[in-house]
Amino acid sequence: MRVLAIDPGYGRCGVAVLERENGKKETLLYSACIQTSKDTEFTARLGIVADECTRLAKKYKPDALAMEKLYFSTNQKTVMRVAEVRGALIQLATSLGIPVFEYTPGEIKSAAGGSGRADKQQIAKMLHALVKIEKEIKYDDEYDAIAVGVTHWARHRH
């Protein structure tokens, strides 16, 4: 079973592919932070993120796409643009027949961070304990995506 986990964004978008086999620890197959330039128009930035996620979906053939869902923020315009990225990802997953699951920041924090009061570093440590990670993780966005994947499996145990 594989999940393509995404922390959606148009400037920085964390992506992770996690695999799970019966009785084994979850394994990180791939992670990255897709980055686009401020100088690029929004529609093109959305296209870059969507194209890269399409490539990953076709390469890794995940059984699910899991994403963070965010409704409220102090920066309404950013949240709306991120929602547009989410919509593009929902559309591409649906067109490839991959079911989509969304989790709130609270759900992700409690699945990946334990107490809910954990900071970034503690969450990273927790994720290394939960998931077999053999590559170097450069970006926080990658950990955010891995946390989304861990949340997905915490909620789909069978």
Add this chain to the structure above:
Amino acid sequence: MRVLAIDPGYGRCGVAVLERENGKKETLLYSACIQTSKDTEFTARLGIVADECTRLAKKYKPDALAMEKLYFSTNQKTVMRVAEVRGALIQLATSLGIPVFEYTPGEIKSAAGGSGRADKQQIAKMLHALVKIEKEIKYDDEYDAIAVGVTHWARHRH
């Protein structure tokens, strides 16, 4: 020159295809209100809207996709879901090589409604004066989409 104009939504989505030839009045080639059921999951509703818009884009081969852009509303969750629909539409247009243009409700009202204080009925009358409409318009959502198309051309005169 053709524009695929959309008033985005997941419950009701107004779509219109307008054509413009030099020296002639704009003509409505197609309009409809795509409707999806409340009993259908959001991702599937988004898929229905996106698939129908993809079909129209492939059939009519528009030079532009124009949409209403909405950032603020009293119902934040609805606005966010509509943003996701918008993102899916941006993605499908971009993947077909069709440039995307977004207009605010204010821009649309002033292009299609004249005074900005016009009500629905006055806007419908105005749209009939601006565009050659030979079919019966059943839904307000169709007028909303036609208004988006009119706005697009008011801003792209040449």
